[in-house]
Amino acid sequence: MDWISPRRLNRIGMLNMNRRNVDYIARYNDRSSYPLVDNKLKTKLAVGEYDVKTPKLLQVVRQQHEISHFREMAEDLSGFAIKPAKGSGGKGITVITGRDGDDFIKASGARIPVAMLERHLTNILAGLYSLAGTPDVAIVEDLVESSPALAKYSFQGVPDIRIIVFQGYPVMAMLRLATKASDGKANLHQGAVGVGLDLGTGRSLNAVQFNRPITLHPDTGLALENIQIESWENMLEMAARCYEATGLGYMGVDLVVDAHQGPLLLELNARPGLAIQMANGCGLMPRLKAIEGLKRPHFSPRERAQFAMKSFSRL
Template structure:
């Protein structure tokens, strides 16, 4: 895996925050699409119509009095995830991976009671984690169990794959791996590892943590080169379908690979970050401009994914 300096990245077409906001988010993202993308429940319901699978929905908690039903629903479950529908950056998400009598075991290994989880649900409804502090809805989903081939690289948290989609074309991708520093979350700003992925085949290119090059995962010690994502073309097609589902011209699509269900959509982001460029060792601008310059766009998600695989191959 080669490394390219930030200075060299600028020469290679690094997209900066201002240009992203003005030339791509403001220009290509309709404000009317934001409420759907910023609400995980609405996202789940809409993308299902476009053959994009998401983790199975177990329960929706909309009112305080519905929290009492949670204990009954969770009685026979060993694992699940509680999420605020309008949360961002992973805030308010609680992942339960096991059960020990009356206690639930979190991904970190700590134990919590049913009453603790019920208080957490109450806090979600009160808007503690929502984007604007407005009242929210809690969703309880099936636990995502990552395939072992990827799970072994991540520290506690489930690894996910971020794909930037522009006008329905997948233009850049990275694998995000949780670390001890990121508290088991796949958030690069908190210290997760970003591994750039070749759009052509899903093979790893570079790896970064806090925007600095690394070759080994800081906690698992595993080498991050020669990683290969299975079902790669299927994942690109899923990401591309989210364009029809949302109408968003510029977005981040976050996918996971479940051991039983295969690729699943976790969430969509109408304002995806730019660290993906450091992970890939190249800028987004040339690829975005190439799509903008197309005289005739491709009609189907399958055609757009195939075009991206043929066009945006990366060899560093």
């Protein structure tokens, strides 16, 4: 894999935080759209109208007295995910992958009694994980079972794909792989691996952990240079459709490849991070400028996805 230093990235169009905030987020993201993407439940309902699939919704817990229904709902379930609707950075998300008697089993293998899950729901409602500490809503979703082709590269957690979408065009993508350091979460700041993906093919380019180049996953030991994402064009089109669903001009679209349902949307981010450039070994600026310079924009999500595949492929 080719590696490009941060200094060289600056010379070839790396987008920095100030420019991202002023020239792209502030300019292209209407603040009226923020509550939609900052709330996972609102996101799920909005994108569903644009044929963007999400994990099945099992229960919404809005008030304390509804927590008692959780025990009944979960009685026959072996796997599910509990999420705060307004949480960020993966905080407050609890993933259950199995049962052992009356106890549930977390992805890490830890046992957790149902009473502890009920306390967790109470904490979510109280706003312990919400962006501003305000009262929140808990959502319970069907468990995502990652495609085996991708799951083998990740340590415990489900790998996801982050796609930056600008004015409805996918402009850059990376695969995020959980590690022991990231506690099974696909969070680059906590130590997950970021693998740059070629927009034209969905094949891996470079890989980084803590912004340093790597060629093997630190825990699975697998090489990261020949990964191929399934249903790639479909995923790019799904990401492009989120523009119509939200009206956001600059956002991060987080997708997973489910073993049974194919690509699913996990969440949207109106303030996506910039480490995706390190994972790809190239800057965002040339691609953003190319979209801004289009004289005749493409109107359908499919056309925009196909334009991106053709224009920004590196393989």
